[in-house]
Amino acid sequence: MFTAFLIKYAEIGVKGRNRYLFEDALVHQIKFALKKCEGSFLVHKDQGRIYVDAQGEFDFDEAVESLRHVFGISGICPVVYVEDEGFEKLCGTVVGYIAEVYPDRNKTFKVNARRARKNYPKESMEINADLGEAILNACPEMRVDVHNPDIMLNIEIREKIYIYSEIIPGPGGMPVGTGGKAMLLLSGGIDSPVAGYMIAKRGVKIDAVYFHAPPYTSEWAKQKVVDLARLVSRYAGPVYLHVINFTDIQMYIYEKCPHEELTIIMRRYMMRIAEHIAKETECLGLVTGESIGQVASQTMNSLIATNEVCELPVYRPLIGFDKEEIVTVAKKIGTFETSIQPFEDCCTIFVAKHPVTKPNVNIIRRHEHNLEERIEELVATALETKELIVAE
Amino acid sequence: MEVYLDNSATTRVLPEAAELMTKIMCEDYGNPSSLHIKGMRAEQYLRYARETMAKLLKVNEKEIFFTSGGTESDNMALKGGAFANSRRGRHLITTQIEHPAVLNTMRYLETMGYQVTYLPVDGCGQISLESLRRAMRQDTILVSIMHTNNEVGSLQPIESAGALIRQMNPYTLFHVDAVQGFGKARIHPKKMGIDLLSISGHKIHGPKGVGVLYISERAKIQPLMHGGGQQMNLRSGTDNVPGAAGMAKAAELLYAHYEEDQERLRQYKKYFCDGVRKLEGVKVNGLLPDQPDGEGTAAHIVSVSFRGVRSEVLLHALEENGIYVSAGSACAARKPQPSATLKAMGVEKELLGSTIRFSFSVYTTKEELDYTLQALYDKIPMLRKYVRY
Numbered sequence: 079m080f081t082a083f084l085i086k087y088a089e090i091g092v093k094g095r096n097r098y099l100f101e102d103a104l105v106h107q108i109k110f111a112l113k114k115c116e117g118s119f120l121v122h123k124d125q126g127r128i129y130v131d132a133q134g135e136f137d138f139d140e141a142v143e144s145l146r147h148v149f150g151i152s153g154i155c156p157v158v159y160v161e162d163e164g165f166e167k168l169c170g171t172v173v174g175y176i177a178e179v180y181p182d183r184n185k186t187f188k189v190n191a192r193r194a195r196k197n198y199p200k201e202s203m204e205i206n207a208d209l210g211e212a213i214l215n216a217c218p219e220m221r222v223d224v225h226n227p228d229i230m231l232n233i234e235i236r237e238k239i240y241i242y243s244e245i246i247p248g249p250g251g252m253p254v255g256t257g258g259k260a261m262l263l264l265s266g267g268i269d270s271p272v273a274g275y276m277i278a279k280r281g282v283k284i285d286a287v288y289f290h291a292p293p294y295t296s297e298w299a300k301q302k303v304v305d306l307a308r309l310v311s312r313y314a315g316p317v318y319l320h321v322i323n324f325t326d327i328q329m330y331i332y333e334k335c336p337h338e339e340l341t342i343i344m345r346r347y348m349m350r351i352a353e354h355i356a357k358e359t360e361c362l363g364l365v366t367g368e369s370i371g372q373v374a375s376q377t378m379n380s381l382i383a384t385n386e387v388c389e390l391p392v393y394r395p396l397i398g399f400d401k402e403e404i405v406t407v408a409k410k411i412g413t414f415e416t417s418i419q420p421f422e423d424c425c426t427i428f429v430a431k432h433p434v435t436k437p438n439v440n441i442i443r444r445h446e447h448n449l450e451e452r453i454e455e456l457v458a459t460a461l462e463t464k465e466l467i468v469a470e
Numbered sequence: 471m472e473v474y475l476d477n478s479a480t481t482r483v484l485p486e487a488a489e490l491m492t493k494i495m496c497e498d499y500g501n502p503s504s505l506h507i508k509g510m511r512a513e514q515y516l517r518y519a520r521e522t523m524a525k526l527l528k529v530n531e532k533e534i535f536f537t538s539g540g541t542e543s544d545n546m547a548l549k550g551g552a553f554a555n556s557r558r559g560r561h562l563i564t565t566q567i568e569h570p571a572v573l574n575t576m577r578y579l580e581t582m583g584y585q586v587t588y589l590p591v592d593g594c595g596q597i598s599l600e601s602l603r604r605a606m607r608q609d610t611i612l613v614s615i616m617h618t619n620n621e622v623g624s625l626q627p628i629e630s631a632g633a634l635i636r637q638m639n640p641y642t643l644f645h646v647d648a649v650q651g652f653g654k655a656r657i658h659p660k661k662m663g664i665d666l667l668s669i670s671g672h673k674i675h676g677p678k679g680v681g682v683l684y685i686s687e688r689a690k691i692q693p694l695m696h697g698g699g700q701q702m703n704l705r706s707g708t709d710n711v712p713g714a715a716g717m718a719k720a721a722e723l724l725y726a727h728y729e730e731d732q733e734r735l736r737q738y739k740k741y742f743c744d745g746v747r748k749l750e751g752v753k754v755n756g757l758l759p760d761q762p763d764g765e766g767t768a769a770h771i772v773s774v775s776f777r778g779v780r781s782e783v784l785l786h787a788l789e790e791n792g793i794y795v796s797a798g799s800a801c802a803a804r805k806p807q808p809s810a811t812l813k814a815m816g817v818e819k820e821l822l823g824s825t826i827r828f829s830f831s832v833y834t835t836k837e838e839l840d841y842t843l844q845a846l847y848d849k850i851p852m853l854r855k856y857v858r859y
Contacts, residue, residue, distance in 0.1 A: 293786030296782065296785075297786075428856065
């Protein structure tokens with residue numbers, strides 16, 4: 079029955095003269111999301127609204143599911159288009175619409191007509207009253223409630239007549255691409271994909287970096303990260319995943335530095351490498367899944383130590399989240415099941431029994447001097463041999 | 471150099487088997503149940519497969535049933551056997567080191583009201599006949615014992631177990647999971663007192679998705695699959711003609727030069743065990759106490775524990791040199807819990823997560839073993855240097 083969707087957007091609406099930029103980005107993202115769906119769609123802006131028209135056969139549920147992943151959409155309204163064939167005919171169509179969409183008639187409703195085409199013979203108020211009457215005649219169980227109706231039946235008179243009443247909630251946020259780009263440190267755990275999702279939600283395009291440590295982490299672990307990037311890309315659009323071979327750097331730190339500081343120093347090098355790639359790819363910040371106190375390397379003291387090696391701001395959207403809250407989001411966005419596959423990631427392999435929880439930055443810096451001889455060369459090699467995977 | 475030493479997980483298909491299958495799939499693709507000549511031609515391949523398997527096992531053709539593989543054969547034998555004989559009793563016996571296809575089917579049967587006794591094994595991974603004797607009861611309807619253990623290669627005393635069971639309770643069915651044994655040992659169910667025998671195609675250089683369940687004429691079992699009534703109503707479903715023929719072809723070729731292959735693999739096992747033992751802190755699992763060269767165990771499986779090296783890391787380190795092995799067994803490798811077999815054998819806790827399975831095939835060469843040993847000599851000391859502590 080439905081052949082189109084009216085897309086409602088929340089925050090973009092309050093933008094000023096650059097509003098069109100946001101709308102165009104949203105149109106672009108919608109087109110991208112629908113590319114994977116059966117059928118073809120025409121996405122167009124019309125008088126401050128975005129419409130998605132199905133061109134022929136399409137899978138309604140699949141299209142809705144895809145649209146629910148597009149940031150910037152606050153609501154998706156399935157629309158029925160009809161030709162204007164006189165008011166009598168319209169009454170029939172509307173009654174038919176109610177019958178099909180609301181099998182349970184025990185509801186209150188309100189008709190809300192908008193006459194965009196001003197040469198239509200009836201005024202909005204008249205349409206409201208007459209259509210309401212037609213519905214009441216056809217379905218005596220229904221009641222009118224103009225203040226707080228169960229069903230808000232919208233009728234828009236344009237070239238054609240649009241009927242819609244359902245609003246399927248969208249993910250909110252801003253269209254991806256309007257907020258610049260950031261580099262996500264993606265580990266394969268539960269947190270980092272959620273962090274990526276949250277930053278993408280604010281309209282930020284996501285690139286990602288993964289630190290691979292063969293033979294300590296396997297091809298399976300890498301595949302898992304690619305899978306996670308692909309899941310994030312359902313929201314964030316194609317994710318450019320940079321895979322860095324980190325083994326030699328990790329081993330060198332293991333050899334030269336105290337083991338309790340291994341994780342911190344390792345993370346400092348991860349941040350340095352991530353920032354290097356970020357700057358090369360015009361990212362405006364780094365994103366991590368850290369949350370205060372979750373593990374030794376995420377205490378405030380440790381965060382000082384990992385933070386100080388970067389010039390770019392490091393965004394940590396989960397900083398105040400409990401694990402359970404993160405898990406809830408991970409389940410909602412569909413990354414949880416993949417994240418909990420039991421493959422080891424590079425942060426856990428050599429982890430000491432009692433890693434430092436309150437590292438002293440000066441001491442860490444001093445110990446990093448032990449690495450002077452070869453570390454630059456190792457980092458350079460890691461950057462040269464990096465692999466790029468496009469996850470979409 | 472690529473060295474595939476994970477042949478207990480699966481094997482490379484013999485080219486002759488693959489060719490035969492291609493011909494069946496592309497030319498003689500008829501349904502053996504069809505009445506026309508195309509159906510009959512397909513039926514002839516099926517007959518060839520059945521005859522070949524029957525000949526190798528020295529059983530009647532009527533006793534050969536094609537399934538989708540080892541897991542289905544095990545399920546069909548255990549559930550089919552238990553359901554068909556539950557009036558006689560509800561007690562089953564198996565071992566603690568069976569493949570999950572048997573163990574989990576047994577656990578399922580427990581939920582259906584059956585009682586299961588799990589026989590323990592000694593440090594070499596063998597059950598004792600005495601414990602089997604003690605476990606046998608009047609109401610024991612089925613005993614399931616694997617021929618060759620998939621993780622350590624220990625062999626069970628099948629023939630004596632068969633005789634013992636027959637003698638104690640002639641109504642008890644004896645099932646043997648020979649998925650790792652068939653093709654590497656001569657198995658003759660009639661002589662060994664076996665009523666039900668599971669075989670898998672892809673472990674013997676045949677295709678995946680096909681297996682055999684031998685069901686002796688005296689065994690009564692219920693079908694798992696109901697449908698068009700194929701295979702004497704015991705296993706409905708359109709016959710997997712290319713699979714069955716490919717498996718039979720592979721088995722035929724394998725047994726054609728069985729003696730020399732086994733002799734060679736036996737020497738390889740001894741050679742490899744000796745080579746591995748040159749390293750410090752190494753234990754070869756499942757060997758008989760006075761047989762350090764692997765005599766009395768499966769020639770194609772060598773399970774080694776490397777102290778202080780995590781098996782997953784060693785596995786990936788060997789992978790870097792093109793050497794493919796398993797941590798424990800492939801079926802258990804992706805689960806975090808340690809192997810039930812090694813635990814049942816009493817392998818110390820520290821070594822449970824440090825065990826690698828090398829499994830050979832007829833394609834394995836001495837050069838490959840030397841290459842693998844050299845890789846171990848190079849990598850083990852390096853990996854031991856970088857440990858989590």
